[in-house]
Amino acid sequence: MWLPMLKLQRIVPHGPLRSLTNHCIRMSSTVSTAAAEQTPPAKYERQPNVLRKKLSSVVPGSVNLQVLGAGANGAPSAVYLFTDQSRYLFNCGEGTQRLAHEHKTRLSRLEQIFVTRNTWTAVGGLPGLALTIQDAGVRNVGLHGPPHLDTMLQSMRRFVVLKNLQMQTIDSTLGVPFEDSILTVQPVVLRSEQQPLQPILSYICKLKPRPGALNLVKCVEAGVPPGPLLGQLKNGQDVTLPCGTVVHSVDVTEPAETALSFVFIDVPSLDYLESLKAQSEQYKQLANSELTEVALVVHFSPPELTAHAEYLDFMQTNFSAGTQHIYLNSHLNRFSGYAAAHRIQYQLHQLAPRFFPLLAEAAELQLSCPSNTLSHSLKKTKLDNDVEEQRENKLNESESVNAKEVKQQQVRQQQGFVSMSSFHLRPKKGLDRTLESKLTPEEYIKETHAVPGFSELLTQLQSETAETLKIESKSYPRIIFLGTGSCIPNKTRNVSSILIQTAAEAFMLFDCGEGTHGQIVRLFGRERAREVMLQLQAVYVSHLHADHHIGLIALLRERQRLEPTSPLLLLAPRQIEPWLNFYNRQIEPIADAYTLMGNGELLEQPLAGERVEQLGIASIATCLVRHCPHAFGISLTLQAQHEGEPIKLTYSGDTMPCADLVELGRNSTVLIHEATMEDDLEEEARIKTHSTISQAIQQGRDMQAKHTILTHFSQRYAKCPRLPSTEDMQHVAIAFDNMQVAVEDLQHYHKLYPALLAMYAEYTEELEQRAVKRELKL
Structure with missing residues (x-):
């Protein structure tokens, strides 16, 4: 918008139009200043409460979902959602904090944790994580999940001493959604007749749509003066002018983006499958809504459930072909993500193979992909996904829509995931596999031989x-x-x-x-x-x-x-x-x-x-x-x-x-x-x-x-x-x-x-x- 205005100013150096142009330029500067004010200065890094208050009404420009653990070889199934200003964790099995440390995932700004079960597979990493984030300066965390989370934390007090961290437990089986300026999280309760006292939770997450760009010409026409009111309009808030006129954000901004939704589903056993099917209407309404698009489904369900015919039928019936799926705990997820452990083992192995045997996980990875090196077997670029998408689009047009969806579902399910598999929700880019954790044995060994004198001593x-x-x-x-x-x-x-x-x-x-x-x-x-x-x-x-x-x-x-x-x-x-x-x-x-x-x-x-x-x-x-x-x-x-x-x-x-x-x-x-x-x-x-x-x-x-x-x-x-x-x-x-x-x-x-x-x-x-x-x- 600025460049046309500047050009107009040169062409029309005087008159009413110039006044309008100068007014818009001042307003543009004001909007830029307001946006700059919303960028947290470095001094706020150690003041999370001040930062949270300052950014509480700002819709983030970046929202990414990151697989911390894919449930392979003893690794946890955990997903980290991070935005410009907030962090959310979904499930926290044993080893979550170690993976977060290895992959430089900052836990110091973690605010909310959502767990699907209160069993150890979902909460086993909470004691260690709580101690870690307490040391990092976190003072308050919301813990959402089934009943008894509060008594579980209380029972851990003997060996998990939380002096400065308050973990507020919220019983999500009551059905009350969590909401902040970034997203709404709606819990969906699954129950089993065989285990009625052990409810399981899934979560439907809806991002707040980002307001469209501010139209400065419309702002001038509406009589909005330069100043902080422009920043409020830009963030989707209606404002009242000094004269009493109410200016609606929707009237002076471009159309907002389509709100994206993503879903976490956990069905631990066949006993809970009927309860999932009973929720079908809720998921159908979500998928068919014109106000939102279901971009992703993340499955915490075990592999024997995700391969079940009724489970697959539920997915293809309630979600469109454009929805992508990430299957954690899949047999195809073959790498734990603990690359640093392999790195030091490859290096020590040179000294004494008998004392420092290579981890069997590496050998199993090599066998699972014999045509590739370890470094390639775990990496799948976005280009590879584009090729797969083209292959899907070439399905025989004579086939029924249902058959196409089944094939597309099968293709998606055949992908394995590892730590650092990411899904970009805003700006919407979809699945990103470029930073996935992988093994590069040649590099590990080369590092040691670059050290002067090591080769001779070896x-x-x-x-x-x-x-x-x-x-x-x-x-x-x-x-x-x-x-x-x-x-x-x-x-x-x-x-x-x-x-x-x-x-x-x-x-x-x-x-x-x-x-x-x-x-x-x-x-x-x-x-x-x-x-x-x-x-x-x-x-x-x-x-x-x-x-x-x-x-x-x-x-x-x-x-x-x-x-x-x-x-x-x-x-x-x-x-x-x-x-x-x-x-x-x-x-x-x-x-x-x-x-x-x-x-x-x-x-x-x-x-x-x-x-x-x-x-x-x-x-x-x-x-x-x-x-x-x-x-x-x-x-x-x-x-x-x-x-x-x-x-x-x-x-x-x-x-x-x-x-x-x-x-x-x-x-x-x-x-x-x-x-x-x-x-x-x-x-x-x-x-x-x-x-x-x-x-x-x-x-x-x-x-x-x-x-x-x-x-x-x-x-x-x-x-x-x-x-x-x-x-x-x-x-x-x-x-x-x-x-x-x-x-x-x-x-x-x-x-x-x-x-x-x-x-x-x-x-x-x-x-x-x-x-x-x-x-x-x-």
Whole structure:
């Protein structure tokens, strides 16, 4: 509009028309200033309440829906909707915060969470997410979903301490829609005759239409003066002039865009299918409305439901052929999205393939797309989708409309999705797959060989260990690290979990942080993971901080689904019992999945006998450690022997240096000890009741352990912690996620350090610089 006005001004330099032109130019400047005022300055970034108030009436120009997790290989099914000023999350399974961190999805502006069920598949990531967004400065979040969400949060208070975050729970089964300046979310309740007390929610979301462009000539004709009234008209608000005349926004703006709608559907089982079909009229009215267009349907339903004939019939009957579908949890969604875990594993694999095997998920991806490389098998560009659309348009015109819709539905359903699959709703661009998470092994390896001196050190390491590590160890125990980070997961270190293979067909787990089951699936592959879950006979929980046990529910549910011959032996503080009882009573039955024995019961009398002997264990003993109330260390004496003596394995859990742990672990074959902080953060470690690296090493010396493995590193050490001199590390190994070692392997681990430190030289140098800055500050 400006350019024609400026041209007109040059042609007609005087007269009434010039006055009108100058008035419009002033008005244009005013509108631009008003728009600029609506752009939040940087100072508001840390004042979410001020920002929310400032933008509460602004219709966003950008609305994108992003798949955080597609439900593949232990990943959650979660979708993030983000606009210029607000964020919304739909479902929050275990691992959601880790995926958000990896893919740089900002959770600090999250305002509303919508869940379709109150079972663990939909809410298992809430404890970790709540702690994360609280630390990010979020103060209020709305949590919408079925009943009992408030009591679930209350039952978590013992291990999820929310001092500054208020989570307001809203029972969406009451049918009250959520509405703000951006969208309206209408809950749709599904019920089952078999499970009447477990309603399931779907959501119909309607974007508020964006007002058309402001017509300045019409504004002049209506007598609107330059100033803030123009900004209000531009945002779709009617205004009253000083003279009392009401000017309607619709009279001075171009036609508004067609409002877009999108739908989230979750049908957990056939029991709920009839309830979905009963809602048919509501969805038909939505699809046939001239005021809105249904752009997308996101399916949280499991694959056995989305493939069901009645489910497919419902979709083609109630949605047009132009509606696109994203099927989460589909068998075609083959990649979890945790690319950073593969990246570090490919790099470490070069040092010692036996210690750092490639994740089975990568091999399964390669097999599923044998004609493509890994980097291509997970990426589908918009161009590919355009080709598919052309193919759909070439359907034989003689076919019936219904047959075409069936074929189009089948084509859409045959697409797999991964993390960062996106759908642009405004400006409307549709499906965008250009940023999808993918694996590029060649790049990961190339990164390490670009480091000066690494290739030479790697060659030297390979020549030194070629004979000693050539034959795969068949001895037990095997120690498999599933999570080696503390507090919250990051993209390379998940939270605490250690899998011990005590015999050929027997496993025990030390701690069970969030996402533990997913780690097992990605490391072993789907088929082998099922075997491991059935052979898993005991879980030990050291204490009740969330990062050590929040993955337990998912583990129990999965093992229960596989129908094992006996319940799991759960060794844990007795204080975990109210939480497990609540979940069993209010959410879904898990009581038959485990037998609880309190850690305190093993303080005086170690556990022995038939129940542990079938695990290949002679006895299990515990001690109290110095961390929090009811925190324990554990020691296993195994039936297997090393150098003529029974193997003794001790695990510290979280603790400061502890004399009782030293006594419990006296003459251990292997000590696994937390090492949260580097040595010059000893005071911080003391305040947080953790150990430094050198303190953990000294604990091993004091108990005369043959080998010490350090784990539970602060997330500031995502790759490699800051280590003492190599002389101190001769009998010390540092753990990484997905690392596997047998006892005889540990005597060779110190040979890895030169190449390992060279590979991450830039990272370790950064840690050194941080340490120097701390020293200077002191």
